[in-house]
Amino acid sequence: MPTLWYSAPSGQRVQDPTIEQMIECMREEYDGNWGPYSPVGVLEWQHMSQSQSGQLLFVRHPDRGWYFECNDFVTYDSAADDGKWVHHWGCGEPMYYRAACFVPQVVAEQVVTDYVATGGCSRATSWARQSEIQSRLSLEQRRELRSRKKKQD
Numbered sequence: 001m002p003t004l005w006y007s008a009p010s011g012q013r014v015q016d017p018t019i020e021q022m023i024e025c026m027r028e029e030y031d032g033n034w035g036p037y038s039p040v041g042v043l044e045w046q047h048m049s050q051s052q053s054g055q056l057l058f059v060r061h062p063d064r065g066w067y068f069e070c071n072d073f074v075t076y077d078s079a080a081d082d083g084k085w086v087h088h089w090g091c092g093e094p095m096y097y098r099a100a101c102f103v104p105q106v107v108a109e110q111v112v113t114d115y116v117a118t119g120g121c122s123r124a125t126s127w128a129r130q131s132e133i134q135s136r137l138s139l140e141q142r143r144e145l146r147s148r149k150k151k152q153d
Contacts, residue, residue: 004116007042009034017043022112026060026105034060037089043112045119056115058108059097061088066108067097067136070121074135075103075111076128085142096137 006017008025010033017025025033025041039061045054059067064086068075081100088097103111107125114122121127130136137145 002045002047002119005044005046007044009038009040017116019113019116022116023109026066026109026112030060030062035062035089038092039088040090043115054119056112058112059088059090061086061097061102064088064099064102065104066111067101068103068108068111069130069135070111070115070127072130073121073127074101074130074133075107075125076101076133076135077126078128081133085137090136094139096139096142098133098135101133101135 004016006014006022006025008014014021022043028034030036030039039059041058041060043056043058054071055069057069061067066075076098077100081098084099085096086099086102088095090097103125110124111122114120114124128135134145
Protein backbone atom coordinates (compact mmCIF):
# COMPACT_ATOMS: atom_id res chain seq x y z
CA MET A 1 0.00 0.00 0.00
CA PRO A 2 1.40 3.44 -0.92
CA THR A 3 2.32 5.90 1.83
CA LEU A 4 1.89 9.66 1.57
CA TRP A 5 4.67 11.80 3.05
CA TYR A 6 4.66 15.54 3.62
CA SER A 7 7.96 17.42 3.91
CA ALA A 8 7.34 20.80 5.54
CA PRO A 9 9.43 23.96 5.01
CA SER A 10 10.99 23.26 8.43
CA GLY A 11 12.28 19.91 7.20
CA GLN A 12 9.83 17.97 9.36
CA ARG A 13 8.35 14.91 7.64
CA VAL A 14 4.80 13.80 8.37
CA GLN A 15 3.49 10.37 7.35
CA ASP A 16 -0.03 10.17 5.89
CA PRO A 17 -1.16 13.74 6.57
CA THR A 18 -4.89 14.33 6.28
CA ILE A 19 -6.39 16.87 3.92
CA GLU A 20 -7.42 18.93 6.94
CA GLN A 21 -3.84 18.95 8.28
CA MET A 22 -2.52 20.06 4.90
CA ILE A 23 -5.06 22.88 4.55
CA GLU A 24 -4.30 24.06 8.08
CA CYS A 25 -0.58 24.06 7.28
CA MET A 26 -1.15 25.99 4.04
CA ARG A 27 -3.10 28.65 5.93
CA GLU A 28 -0.33 29.29 8.46
CA GLU A 29 1.26 32.74 8.46
CA TYR A 30 3.79 33.31 5.71
CA ASP A 31 6.56 34.54 8.01
CA GLY A 32 5.90 31.76 10.50
CA ASN A 33 5.89 28.55 8.49
CA TRP A 34 6.49 29.46 4.87
CA GLY A 35 9.05 32.12 4.38
CA PRO A 36 11.00 33.77 3.28
CA TYR A 37 14.01 31.60 2.39
CA SER A 38 12.50 28.16 1.95
CA PRO A 39 8.75 28.47 1.46
CA VAL A 40 8.58 24.97 -0.07
CA GLY A 41 6.46 21.96 0.83
CA VAL A 42 6.48 18.54 -0.82
CA LEU A 43 3.88 15.79 -0.85
CA GLU A 44 5.08 12.47 -2.20
CA TRP A 45 3.51 9.07 -2.62
CA GLN A 46 5.87 6.18 -1.96
CA HIS A 47 5.28 2.50 -2.61
CA MET A 48 6.45 -0.26 -0.27
CA SER A 49 9.73 -0.49 -2.20
CA GLN A 50 10.42 3.07 -0.94
CA SER A 51 10.90 4.28 -4.50
CA GLN A 52 9.28 7.62 -5.11
CA SER A 53 6.28 7.26 -7.37
CA GLY A 54 4.76 10.73 -7.42
CA GLN A 55 5.46 14.18 -6.06
CA LEU A 56 3.70 17.50 -5.60
CA LEU A 57 6.06 20.39 -4.87
CA PHE A 58 4.57 23.72 -3.81
CA VAL A 59 6.06 27.13 -3.14
CA ARG A 60 4.26 29.94 -1.35
CA HIS A 61 4.77 33.55 -2.35
CA PRO A 62 3.43 36.24 0.01
CA ASP A 63 1.76 38.25 -2.78
CA ARG A 64 1.38 35.95 -5.80
CA GLY A 65 -0.06 32.84 -4.13
CA TRP A 66 1.16 29.32 -4.85
CA TYR A 67 3.38 27.68 -7.44
CA PHE A 68 2.94 23.91 -7.99
CA GLU A 69 4.83 21.14 -9.74
CA CYS A 70 3.13 17.77 -10.03
CA ASN A 71 5.61 15.27 -11.40
CA ASP A 72 6.60 16.87 -14.76
CA PHE A 73 3.67 19.31 -14.83
CA VAL A 74 3.33 22.83 -13.48
CA THR A 75 0.26 25.01 -12.85
CA TYR A 76 0.09 27.42 -15.77
CA ASP A 77 -2.35 29.97 -17.18
CA SER A 78 -1.27 30.48 -20.80
CA ALA A 79 -3.75 33.36 -21.25
CA ALA A 80 -2.09 35.25 -18.40
CA ASP A 81 1.49 34.62 -19.54
CA ASP A 82 2.95 38.03 -20.31
CA GLY A 83 6.55 36.86 -20.01
CA LYS A 84 6.99 38.17 -16.47
CA TRP A 85 9.12 36.40 -13.88
CA VAL A 86 8.88 36.54 -10.09
CA HIS A 87 12.05 36.59 -7.99
CA HIS A 88 11.58 34.41 -4.92
CA TRP A 89 13.31 31.76 -2.84
CA GLY A 90 13.08 27.99 -3.00
CA CYS A 91 15.03 25.43 -0.96
CA GLY A 92 17.30 28.17 0.36
CA GLU A 93 18.26 29.45 -3.09
CA PRO A 94 17.08 32.56 -4.95
CA MET A 95 14.99 31.52 -7.96
CA TYR A 96 12.83 32.98 -10.71
CA TYR A 97 9.34 31.61 -11.30
CA ARG A 98 7.12 32.29 -14.31
CA ALA A 99 4.39 34.64 -13.00
CA ALA A 100 1.66 32.81 -14.94
CA CYS A 101 2.33 29.68 -12.87
CA PHE A 102 1.00 31.03 -9.56
CA VAL A 103 -2.52 30.24 -8.35
CA PRO A 104 -4.59 31.83 -5.54
CA GLN A 105 -5.15 30.22 -2.12
CA VAL A 106 -8.56 28.70 -2.93
CA VAL A 107 -7.18 26.93 -6.01
CA ALA A 108 -4.06 25.88 -4.13
CA GLU A 109 -6.12 24.20 -1.44
CA GLN A 110 -8.03 22.25 -4.09
CA VAL A 111 -4.78 21.22 -5.81
CA VAL A 112 -3.46 19.79 -2.54
CA THR A 113 -6.82 18.18 -1.68
CA ASP A 114 -6.97 16.45 -5.05
CA TYR A 115 -3.36 15.30 -4.85
CA VAL A 116 -3.89 13.75 -1.42
CA ALA A 117 -7.03 12.01 -2.69
CA THR A 118 -5.80 10.85 -6.11
CA GLY A 119 -2.02 11.23 -6.31
CA GLY A 120 -2.43 13.20 -9.53
CA CYS A 121 -2.72 16.71 -10.92
CA SER A 122 -5.90 18.55 -9.94
CA ARG A 123 -8.55 19.55 -12.45
CA ALA A 124 -9.07 22.79 -10.49
CA THR A 125 -6.45 24.52 -12.66
CA SER A 126 -4.63 24.14 -15.94
CA TRP A 127 -1.23 22.46 -16.21
CA ALA A 128 1.65 22.44 -18.68
CA ARG A 129 4.78 20.34 -18.96
CA GLN A 130 7.45 22.08 -16.95
CA SER A 131 10.08 21.15 -19.52
CA GLU A 132 8.10 22.91 -22.26
CA ILE A 133 7.45 26.25 -20.56
CA GLN A 134 10.57 26.51 -18.39
CA SER A 135 8.61 27.56 -15.32
CA ARG A 136 11.45 27.90 -12.82
CA LEU A 137 15.00 29.19 -13.25
CA SER A 138 18.07 29.56 -11.06
CA LEU A 139 19.78 32.96 -11.00
CA GLU A 140 22.35 31.76 -13.53
CA GLN A 141 19.71 30.32 -15.86
CA ARG A 142 17.80 33.62 -15.67
CA ARG A 143 20.95 35.59 -16.56
CA GLU A 144 21.57 33.29 -19.55
CA LEU A 145 17.97 33.71 -20.73
CA ARG A 146 18.20 37.52 -20.49
CA SER A 147 21.52 37.52 -22.31
CA ARG A 148 20.09 35.44 -25.17
CA LYS A 149 17.09 37.76 -25.45
CA LYS A 150 19.33 40.84 -25.60
CA LYS A 151 21.36 39.25 -28.40
CA GLN A 152 18.15 38.53 -30.34
CA ASP A 153 16.97 42.14 -30.02
